[in-house]
Amino acid sequence: MKLNGIKTLLATAALAVSGSVAFAADYTLTISSWAPPTHGINAKMWPKFVEMVEEATDGKVTAELKLGIAPPPAQMDLIMDGAADASIIFHGYQPGRFVTTKLIELPGYEGSAEAASVAYWRAYDKYLKAADEHRGVKVIALHTHGPAQLHTSSPVTSMDQISGLKVRIPGGVGGDVGTALGATGIQVPAPKVYETLASKAADGVVMPLESRKGFKLTEVAPNVYEMPGGLYRGSFAFIMNEDTFADLPEDIQQALEENVFGEPLSREIGKIWDEIDAIGRDETQATEGNAIQEASAEDMEKFSKIAEDVRAKVIAEVNEAGVDAQAAYDMIKSEMSSN
Structure with a gap:
């Protein structure tokens, strides 16, 4: 058992992400996360992950959360290097590294984040993973945030008013949509959004509604321009160090694969x-x-025409990655409508 990732617990109790003193576990995973402490990623998602892992392994595996180990774009390399065992990555922070992930980001999907995340995993399992874009790490879940909307310091009442605004837009499809709307894109990681808006370095930001609280946008961007279905959906992956997983006993690996990783966690x-x-x-x-x-x-x-153009562009990009993009897109739409 390698000690640079998973550590055998010597104490009689472990402090898990939930903050409660638990049973004596055999292994503790170190989770790296870049979101603010109170954001839903850390307050709700990682605790749910730990709960599912502990339940599936009868308490043999738990995890502890560490913040600020590295900035958002560095999380993939961090996990590959074994500096932590698990993390969450936002694909748009690494332009050029991920292409197939843009399919789930497209505007025009109808349905909840839950439905989108399930559809995303199924399309990944059938089509997208063949591109091997996450090589070097183990993908344990995929998900999207809810529909992204425009949050601004001054009111925006018409789509035409977006042209010329300085707007923080992530990479991926969000960047494509921002360009099509005529916005001047500013790329900063989500944790820097508050200070970017507070300093007037940007007029607005495109993010999901959870950011109203998660990143305190109610204080610096009091106006929301809401497009039904959103301007895009962001793509995320929960990832794990491959050696960390390989070093676990086979029965624990099987329990995690069957009950936690993949569709259940997504x-x-x-x-x-x-x-x-x-x-x-x-x-x-x-x-x-x-x-x-x-x-x-x-x-x-007007936006439906923009969405159509962006969709055609992305499908062509994904096709070039060796994936049947139209089939994957059609599957996502179909799965979302049935979930």
Whole structure:
């Protein structure tokens, strides 16, 4: 058993992500996370992961959360190097490294983050993993955030007003949509969004509604321009060090594969994102000076044409990666409608 990742516990109890003193586990996974401590990723998603792992392994495996080990774009390499055992990555932070992941980010999907995350995993398992874009790590879940909307310091009541704005937009499809809308894109990791808006370095940001609370946007971007279905959906993966997994006993590996990794964890994470999006909306509606402006029918029609162009561009890119992009896209749409 290698000691640079999983550590055998010598104490009689372990402090898990939930913060509660638990039973004596045999192995503790070190989780690296880059989101703020109170963000739903750390407050809800990782605790759910630990709960599922502990239940599946009868308490033999637990985990502890560490923040600030490395910035968001470095998480993939961090896990590959064994500096931590598990992490969450946002694919858009590493342009050029991931292409097939852009399929789930496309605007126009109808359905919850839970439905999208389940559909994403199934399409990955059947089509996308053949591209081997996560080589060097073990993918243990895939998920999306909820529909991303525009959050601004000044009110935006029409899509035409977006052109010329300085907007923090992530990579991936979010960047494609921002360019199509005429926004001047500013790329900073999510943890830097608050200070970027507070310093007036950007006029707005495109993020899901959970960010109203998770990144305190109610304080620096009181206006939301909401497009039904969102401007895009962000793509995430929960990843694990390959040696860490290989060093676990075979019965534990099997328990994790059957009960936690893949669709079960993807579903639970997506479900949590739906929950924190609802919390973000409630936070906005309860905060004085905040407002949500729904896109007009005219803007929705304009955006549908933009979405169509972006979709064609992405499908062509994914095809070049050796994946049947149209089949994967059709599967995601079909799976989302049935979940």
